[in-house]
Amino acid sequence: xxxxxHLADGFATSLSPMNLMIVIIGVTAGLFIGAMPGLxxxxxxxIVLPLTFIVPPSSAxxxxxxxxxxxxxxxxxxSILLGIPGxxxxxxxxxxxxxxxxxxxxxxxLIAAATASFVGGTISVILFTLFAAPLADVAxxxxxxxxxxxxxxxxxxxxGLGGDDVLKTIIMICxxxxxxxxxxxxxxxxxxxxxxxxxxxxxxxxxxxxAIGIYGVGxxxxxxxxxxxxxxxxxxxxxxxxxxxxxxxxxxxxKTMSFGSIMGFFxxxxxxxxxxxxxxxxxxxxxLTSKTSSTFGKGNIEGVAAPETANxxxxxxxxxxxxxxxxxxxxxxxxxxxxxxMWGLVxxxxxxxxxxxxxxxxxxxxxxxxxAAVLVNLALIPVFVWALRMPFTVLCAIVLILCLVGGYAPSxxxxxxxxxxxxxxxxxxxxxxxYPMAPLVLALVLGPLMERSFRQTLxxxxxxxxxxxxxxxxxxxxxxxxxxxxxPLLNMLRRRMRAKTTAGKPAE
Amino acid sequence: xTYPITRRLAIAAAASIGLLSAGPVxxxxxxPERPVEMVIMAGTGGGADRLARLFQSIIQxxxxxxxxxxxxxxxxxxxxxxxxxxxDNEGENHLIMATLNSYYTTPLxxxxxxxxxxxxxxxxxxxxxxxxxxxxxxxxETLDDYVxxxxxxxxTWKMGGTGTGQEDSLVTAMLENEFGISVTYVPFSGGGDVxxxxxGGHIDSSVNNPSEALGFYQAGELRPIxxxxxxxxSAFPDTPTMGELGHDLVxxxxxxxxxxxxxxxxxxxxxxEMFENLSQSQEWQTxxxxxxxxxxxxxxxxxxxxxxxxxxxxxxxxxxxxxxx
Numbered sequence: 139x140x141x142x143x144h145l146a147d148g149f150a151t152s153l154s155p156m157n158l159m160i161v162i163i164g165v166t167a168g169l170f171i172g173a174m175p176g177l178x179x180x181x182x183x184x185i186v187l188p189l190t191f192i193v194p195p196s197s198a199x200x201x202x203x204x205x206x207x208x209x210x211x212x213x214x215x216x217s218i219l220l221g222i223p224g225x226x227x228x229x230x231x232x233x234x235x236x237x238x239x240x241x242x243x244x245x246x247x248l249i250a251a252a253t254a255s256f257v258g259g260t261i262s263v264i265l266f267t268l269f270a271a272p273l274a275d276v277a278x279x280x281x282x283x284x285x286x287x288x289x290x291x292x293x294x295x296x297x298g299l300g301g302d303d304v305l306k307t308i309i310m311i312c313x314x315x316x317x318x319x320x321x322x323x324x325x326x327x328x329x330x331x332x333x334x335x336x337x338x339x340x341x342x343x344x345x346x347x348x349a350i351g352i353y354g355v356g357x358x359x360x361x362x363x364x365x366x367x368x369x370x371x372x373x374x375x376x377x378x379x380x381x382x383x384x385x386x387x388x389x390x391x392x393k394t395m396s397f398g399s400i401m402g403f404f405x406x407x408x409x410x411x412x413x414x415x416x417x418x419x420x421x422x423x424x425x426l427t428s429k430t431s432s433t434f435g436k437g438n439i440e441g442v443a444a445p446e447t448a449n450x451x452x453x454x455x456x457x458x459x460x461x462x463x464x465x466x467x468x469x470x471x472x473x474x475x476x477x478x479x480m481w482g483l484v485x486x487x488x489x490x491x492x493x494x495x496x497x498x499x500x501x502x503x504x505x506x507x508x509x510a511a512v513l514v515n516l517a518l519i520p521v522f523v524w525a526l527r528m529p530f531t532v533l534c535a536i537v538l539i540l541c542l543v544g545g546y547a548p549s550x551x552x553x554x555x556x557x558x559x560x561x562x563x564x565x566x567x568x569x570x571x572x573y574p575m576a577p578l579v580l581a582l583v584l585g586p587l588m589e590r591s592f593r594q595t596l597x598x599x600x601x602x603x604x605x606x607x608x609x610x611x612x613x614x615x616x617x618x619x620x621x622x623x624x625x626p627l628l629n630m631l632r633r634r635m636r637a638k639t640t641a642g643k644p645a646e
Numbered sequence: 647x648t649y650p651i652t653r654r655l656a657i658a659a660a661a662s663i664g665l666l667s668a669g670p671v672x673x674x675x676x677x678p679e680r681p682v683e684m685v686i687m688a689g690t691g692g693g694a695d696r697l698a699r700l701f702q703s704i705i706q707x708x709x710x711x712x713x714x715x716x717x718x719x720x721x722x723x724x725x726x727x728x729x730x731x732x733x734d735n736e737g738e739n740h741l742i743m744a745t746l747n748s749y750y751t752t753p754l755x756x757x758x759x760x761x762x763x764x765x766x767x768x769x770x771x772x773x774x775x776x777x778x779x780x781x782x783x784x785x786x787e788t789l790d791d792y793v794x795x796x797x798x799x800x801x802t803w804k805m806g807g808t809g810t811g812q813e814d815s816l817v818t819a820m821l822e823n824e825f826g827i828s829v830t831y832v833p834f835s836g837g838g839d840v841x842x843x844x845x846g847g848h849i850d851s852s853v854n855n856p857s858e859a860l861g862f863y864q865a866g867e868l869r870p871i872x873x874x875x876x877x878x879x880s881a882f883p884d885t886p887t888m889g890e891l892g893h894d895l896v897x898x899x900x901x902x903x904x905x906x907x908x909x910x911x912x913x914x915x916x917x918x919e920m921f922e923n924l925s926q927s928q929e930w931q932t933x934x935x936x937x938x939x940x941x942x943x944x945x946x947x948x949x950x951x952x953x954x955x956x957x958x959x960x961x962x963x964x965x966x967x968x969x970x971x
Contacts, residue, residue, distance in 0.1 A: 187699070277842075278842065278845055279846060280846070281846055282832075282843075282848060322724060322726075324809065324810075324833060325810060325833050328756075329756065337726075337727065337730055340727050341720075341721070341727055459842075463842055463845075463862075464838060464841075464861045464862075475696075476695065476696045476699050484860060484861050484864070485861060486860070486861020486862060486864070486865060488861060488864045488865050489861075550718070590835065594832050594833070597830060597831075597832050598804050598830060598832050598848070598849070600802055
């Protein structure tokens with residue numbers, strides 16, 4: 139088979155001693171970069187990009203891919219240990235990862251995240267190897283109406299499957315959508331919602347600022363109040379026995395993980411979507427199909443596994459449109475694309491034909507990077523868990539510093555630091571009032587895409603709203619959205635019915 | 647006993663000074679004392695960003711600067727954020743900015759309290775070109791076919807482009823005026839996105855820069871109809887210019903560098919020399935040829951005159967579109 143021949147050639151490149159060393163350095167660096175709140179794969183790749191001129195392009199892309207993968211693994215670490223998603227892709231990991239850590243199962247949660255990431259990465263790389271070329275056409279079939287329908291589906295997954303108070307979920311989504319309109323309107327170019335004429339609002343409110351504020355600062359305030367002097371986290375130890383137990387637990391979740399991987403790969407492949415909606419949708423789907431769905435959000439291992447498989451699968455998926463179409467699916471792939479241009483490669487339909495060495499070297503390095511990442515990650519889990527044994531008073535201060543530095547680093551604007559503090563206080567009160575935070579963050583991440591694709595469709599179709607249901611792909615997504623949106627209503631009716639039939643009997 | 651060591655040190659020092667002054671970075675007088683910030687007027691991943699990072703990489707590779715150049719994206723508000731930043735750093739010698747045409751259009755469209763006349767021009771590296779593209783599956787082969795098809799659509803013809811009030815929409819407005827046609831302009835967030843949507847059939851035409859559409863062109867997915875240049879672009883020898891077809895439509899995207907108001911003349915000289923060396927580098931020559939960019943080096947007063955002239959032109963264009971205020 140021609141494919142296997144190419145792949146074998148690729149492995150000959152990626153398995154050279156130098157490239158193997160590069161992979162290990164890359165994933166380790168990526169892991170730590172990803173684990174820092176505020177620093178994600180984008181920063182890692184951006185920092186290293188100029189250094190890649192000292193090595194040949196095929197080694198350079200391997201280094202960048204290794205950092206990319208390492209950071210995707212690392213993102214889960216701060217989500218689980220600190221409750222702060224290091225990147226938007228790891229938001230869903232906090233839902234169950236954080237409660238697990240609070241119950242003293244941080245080690246297990248980290249094992250789950252690492253193995254799930256590995257499974258997600260592996261399945262998606264295999265899909266990538268087999269179907270890279272034909273799948274490029276799927277990405278092309280996605281125009282603005284399809285993008286809108288997909289984002290709508292991601293939102294309704296949340297309303298329908300979120301399980302939180304539906305009204306509060308919708309309120310938070312609306313709030314997030316309002317925040318997402320701050321800054322410059324893409325369609326008209328006019329500034330919108332520039333509060334107090336602060337020039338900082340011109341570039342909008344970034345996801346990172348909101349997430350660090352709400353999850354980082356808000357969480358600290360909340361924990362200080364609830365725990366007073368007692369540490370909120372039970373320190374966990376990690377032994378080989380636990381590792382074995384963890385892997386055994388994960389073995390039971392193969393269904394969740396394969397669903398998550400396939401879904402993540404396909405959603406990640408779509409140029410505009412990326413790993414964040416993929417992880418959230420995988421979480422929703424896992425909750426829907428799980429036998430233990432009632433414990434989701436309270437420390438269910440399945441709730442860690444599903445988003446982690448999906449976001450790693452999606453990060454592989456987003457390489458596909460970058461390589462085959464020259465269109466980056468995420469900010470990080472945009473940087474990788476920039477790197478390829480610098481090395482004199484033209485990403486796009488001709489790349490597979492003109493530069494097979496490069497392409498297959500990259501694909502094979504995804505296999506090695508994935509394997510290296512899971513090994514390095516598992517080996518370092520005791521180090522990460524050890525961080526939790528710090529006295530709460532110390533940890534709290536360190537986290538706060540990380541939050542502020544992490545918020546300042548990417549934009550280098552003090553404006554963002556003040557916003558983080560503001561969001562932290564608001565987040566604290568919203569949490570006290572029991573409002574769910576995830577829909578807010580999700581709405582801010584996906585809001586701009588949703589608004590843009592909606593308006594692009596209406597402009598192209600001369601204001602015809604039916605355009606969304608006239609195209610088969612987007613019609614399917616819209617129909618699914620409608621079902622998900624109505625699910626809570628149906629559930630409520632069912633519960634009422636059941637309540638009536640069991641009336642008189644003691645409550646469960 | 648200390649004598650030989652001192653002498654050795656002195657020789658080493660002299661040698662290294664000699665090496666330094668022999669290198670290409672030998673600017674007389676002023677050299678940067680810390681890393682130089684290179685502000686980019688656009689977000690990451692777009693055409694402007696890719697080019698700015700290419701410059702940075704060549705500078706680093708060819709050792710054209712004694713201090714590293716650090717690219718920083720300030721793309722907010724169509725570059726308003728970057729322009730404000732430059733204005734707020736008057737007299738700063740360690741700051742340069744990579745510009746595109748929003749250098750004129752952004753201050754013209756929204757009042758951000760910036761007058762580009764005050765900034766210090768450094769060097770214009772290139773002029774980027776515009777080409778009218780359609781999907782290769784369409785029946786449109788010539789400009790006449792195109793105009794006919796747009797007219798037949800009755801205003802529903804979808805032209806995709808980057809943003810609103812920026813280059814692509816200006817070029818579209820020029821087309822509409824010239825041919826008396828009307829299209830539905832659909833704004834996207836970047837040139838790559840526009841090209842993908844054109845290949846996917848979600849829009850009907852685009853005015854992408856060649857570098858944004860090149861990959862699809864080579865794969866036979868996109869067809870160039872006409873170029874908005876005075877002469878044919880060497881990468882597309884068979885594509886006529888608008889001028890050849892009897893329509894006086896020329897539009898460029900400038901890729902230049904400017905510095906804050908009041909930068910020391912020695913520093914200006916240093917950066918000018920750095921970019922001059924860059925413009926002569928092999929890599930830059932290759933890149934411009936492959937990507938159909940017109941390398942067109944210009945500095946100092948002439949560049950400033952060019953900026954002001956272009957600002958006038960863009961003010962007229964925006965007024966004609968009803969966007970200027």
